[in-house]
Amino acid sequence: MTARIDRRMAKLKAEGRPALVTYFMGGDPDYDTALAIMKALPGAGSDIIELGMPFSDPMADGPAIQAAGLRALKGGQTLAKTLKMASDFRAGDDETPIVLMGYYNPIYIYGVDRFLADAKASGIDGLIVVDLPPEMDEELCIPALKAGVNFIRLATPTTDDKRLPKVLENTSGFVYYVSMTGITGSALADTTKVSAAVTRIKSHTALPVCVGFGVKTAEQARVIGASADGVVVGTAIVNAIANVLGPKGEMTADPAEAVATLVSGLAQGVRSARLAAAE
Amino acid sequence: MNKPAMPNSFRTGPDEQGMFGIFGGRFVAETLMPLILDLEEQWNKAKTDPEFKAELQNLSTHYAGRPSKLYFAEGLTKHLGGAKVYFKREDLNHTGSHKINNCLGQILLAKRMGKKRIIAETGAGQHGVASATVAARFGYPCVVYMGATDVARQSPNVFRMKLLGAEVRPVTAGHGTLKDAMNEALRDWVTNVEDTYYLIGTAAGPHPYPELVRDFQSVIGTEARAQILEQEGRLPDVIIAAVGGGSNAIGLFHPFLDDKDVRIIGIEAGGRGLDGVEHCASMSAGKPGVLHGNRTYLLQNSDGQILDGHSISAGLDYPGVGPEHSWLRDSGRVQYEPILDDEALEAFQLTTRVEGIIPALESAHAIAHAMKIVPKMDKDQIVIVNLSGRGDKDVHTVANMLGMEI
Numbered sequence: 001m002t003a004r005i006d007r008r009m010a011k012l013k014a015e016g017r018p019a020l021v022t023y024f025m026g027g028d029p030d031y032d033t034a035l036a037i038m039k040a041l042p043g044a045g046s047d048i049i050e051l052g053m054p055f056s057d058p059m060a061d062g063p064a065i066q067a068a069g070l071r072a073l074k075g076g077q078t079l080a081k082t083l084k085m086a087s088d089f090r091a092g093d094d095e096t097p098i099v100l101m102g103y104y105n106p107i108y109i110y111g112v113d114r115f116l117a118d119a120k121a122s123g124i125d126g127l128i129v130v131d132l133p134p135e136m137d138e139e140l141c142i143p144a145l146k147a148g149v150n151f152i153r154l155a156t157p158t159t160d161d162k163r164l165p166k167v168l169e170n171t172s173g174f175v176y177y178v179s180m181t182g183i184t185g186s187a188l189a190d191t192t193k194v195s196a197a198v199t200r201i202k203s204h205t206a207l208p209v210c211v212g213f214g215v216k217t218a219e220q221a222r223v224i225g226a227s228a229d230g231v232v233v234g235t236a237i238v239n240a241i242a243n244v245l246g247p248k249g250e251m252t253a254d255p256a257e258a259v260a261t262l263v264s265g266l267a268q269g270v271r272s273a274r275l276a277a278a279e
Numbered sequence: 280m281n282k283p284a285m286p287n288s289f290r291t292g293p294d295e296q297g298m299f300g301i302f303g304g305r306f307v308a309e310t311l312m313p314l315i316l317d318l319e320e321q322w323n324k325a326k327t328d329p330e331f332k333a334e335l336q337n338l339s340t341h342y343a344g345r346p347s348k349l350y351f352a353e354g355l356t357k358h359l360g361g362a363k364v365y366f367k368r369e370d371l372n373h374t375g376s377h378k379i380n381n382c383l384g385q386i387l388l389a390k391r392m393g394k395k396r397i398i399a400e401t402g403a404g405q406h407g408v409a410s411a412t413v414a415a416r417f418g419y420p421c422v423v424y425m426g427a428t429d430v431a432r433q434s435p436n437v438f439r440m441k442l443l444g445a446e447v448r449p450v451t452a453g454h455g456t457l458k459d460a461m462n463e464a465l466r467d468w469v470t471n472v473e474d475t476y477y478l479i480g481t482a483a484g485p486h487p488y489p490e491l492v493r494d495f496q497s498v499i500g501t502e503a504r505a506q507i508l509e510q511e512g513r514l515p516d517v518i519i520a521a522v523g524g525g526s527n528a529i530g531l532f533h534p535f536l537d538d539k540d541v542r543i544i545g546i547e548a549g550g551r552g553l554d555g556v557e558h559c560a561s562m563s564a565g566k567p568g569v570l571h572g573n574r575t576y577l578l579q580n581s582d583g584q585i586l587d588g589h590s591i592s593a594g595l596d597y598p599g600v601g602p603e604h605s606w607l608r609d610s611g612r613v614q615y616e617p618i619l620d621d622e623a624l625e626a627f628q629l630t631t632r633v634e635g636i637i638p639a640l641e642s643a644h645a646i647a648h649a650m651k652i653v654p655k656m657d658k659d660q661i662v663i664v665n666l667s668g669r670g671d672k673d674v675h676t677v678a679n680m681l682g683m684e685i
Contacts (some may be wrong), residue, residue: 054584057462057570059466073584082441103307104569105570105583105585107583108583109581133309134312157310158309158311158472159309159312162631181469186470214435233595
């Protein structure tokens with residue numbers, strides 16, 4: 001198993017703060033810009049990077065991430081290029097964990113064994129594949145664990161106590177708790193319910209629990225981070241990129257700078273989470 | 280691809296994991312998984328429950344008008360000068376297509392599960408109309424997702440749905456066709472999972488949908504088999520149906536799968552030809568992949584991105600197909616052939632003129648294939664074509680294609 005996620009989580013635990021997990025779409029709006037965004041993330045305060053793999057039919061994503069995926073595909077992004085992006089990033093950063101996030105079909109078409117070998121060689125630490133529930137573990141989860149790549153499972157409000165052990169069984173790295181029943185970019189759920197759910201999941205596993213879907217502001221990151229081991233922000237980052245693109249896709253400001261500004265603010269929120277909780 | 284060993288029966292699938300060989304499965308987000316397991320449990324109980332069966336039977340008879348007739352198409356038979364052609368008249372059902380068979384079954388499941396709201400996707404609008412119909416009949420609010428392109432080309436059906444009290448939400452993503460409508464329906468479902476029943480219209484999607492839709496549609500083949508035995512005293516030589524997602528086809532085919540002397544042909548939308556990307560022949564020109572909850576043949580590029588495809592017929596304009604068809608293709612039991620837009624249009628006009636029946640453009644694809652093979656067959660041979668729906672909804676599209684004004 002690659003140890004970057006475990007190492008990073010242990011380090012943050014020692015520091016007494018949750019992780020800021022940042023999602024962006026590989027290749028949005030083009031390869032070079034996306035790589036510049038990725039390289040800017042750790043300096044701005046991102047602890048773990050979720051690198052989105054664009055897919056033509058992202059059935060769990062809201063309009064913002066759908067549009068980001070289409071921009072990336074239009075810009076010529078492929079799974080091979082997303083892996084290369086991770087590899088280019090690794091040349092300058094061997095510590096920040098990279099988790100690939102997306103849908104199964106591009107991986108299936110690439111070939112599972114070839115994909116895992118190339119992902120590992122590119123410095124990928126974990127996978128989040130939205131349309132592979134535990135019932136389909138033989139497809140990619142088990143091969144990934146054998147290849148030494150973390151398979152990070154989504155737990156949701158519909159995952160009850162009876163089902164949780166099945167969801168957690170082959171999970172490693174961390175558990176990704178989806179804060180609501182819905183698609184990415186929706187309004188944040190009741191934070192009291194979210195923290196109750198985190199507590200519930202933690203009673204079933206020693207793995208860190210990161211919470212995503214709906215977190216957009218530093219304040220929300222602070223509140224969620226009070227109980228969770230990590231806070232995932234995606235749509236807000238993708239929107240920060242979209243906001244500096246003109247009607248024809250031309251850049252009206254530097255996307256990497258826009259993302260860095262947003263992420264610095266979120267990092268502040270995450271860093272003050274436990275202080276607030278201790279008050 | 281290696282052909283799997285011939286099974287003893289072609290009618291036993293899917294397995295417990297919802298697989299037909301390598302096809303099918305449950306490729307969905309975790310949010311939906313508990314619901315799909317619950318649906319499977321409810322479905323397993325319902326299918327052996329005499330009360331459920333009786334209620335469905337009663338509705339089929341008195342509301343939908345079943346059994347549908349098996350009609351000897353004498354005009355077309357004379358015109359083609361070969362085998363005898365029969366039409367299974369699903370166009371005569373309430374709402375005008377086979378879609379009502381599945382909707383009645385699923386609305387009863389939704390009721391059993393205590394759901395409060397119905398959502399559906401639709402291509403041609405036939406399933407949308409059937410969904411809106413059963414929602415009206417059973418008093419459920421209903422939202423139908425429909426690609427914006429299809430909303431434009433199937434406007435009569437859009438109006439019918441609205442009259443029936445359904446909300447039609449146009450989907451502008453992609454080419455604005457069935458694939459995009461299905462994505463949006465899935466997004467609605469994942470958001471409203473607690474109270475919403477997703478009434479899938481075709482024999483695709485995550486397990487148990489391919490199985491339950493097939494079982495509700497198999498009434499087509501079960502009736503046709505008994506009717507041809509009664510009317511001709513023997514089984515047909517060939518049965519033909521159009522395949523988009525493939526629900527009318529699997530409904531006709533399934534009861535005949537173990538009749539090994541019956542040749543079974545599924546017709547895909549060849550669009551403007553298989554050379555380019557303007558077709559929807561996923562089994563003739565695609566390869567296996569994962570979309571909308573199942574593994575099946577898909578039109579896709581080398582990076583696994585799904586292509587939009589094209590067909591004159593909104594109901595066939597889908598880059599995938601139900602997983603059981605993919606399995607039947609690979610096992611060799613069913614042969615799948617493409618029919619071009621122009622050929623379907625010709626069959627549409629011919630059937631209208633020599634039979635006085637306006638077929639749906641989807642069904643016209645199946646008739647077009649019969650027009651190719653029937654003249655080469657003997658006069659004592661029998662071909663059954665599934666006339667899956669009536670073509671009133673398509674008159675605007677056909678008028679456009681023919682350069683006529685309505």
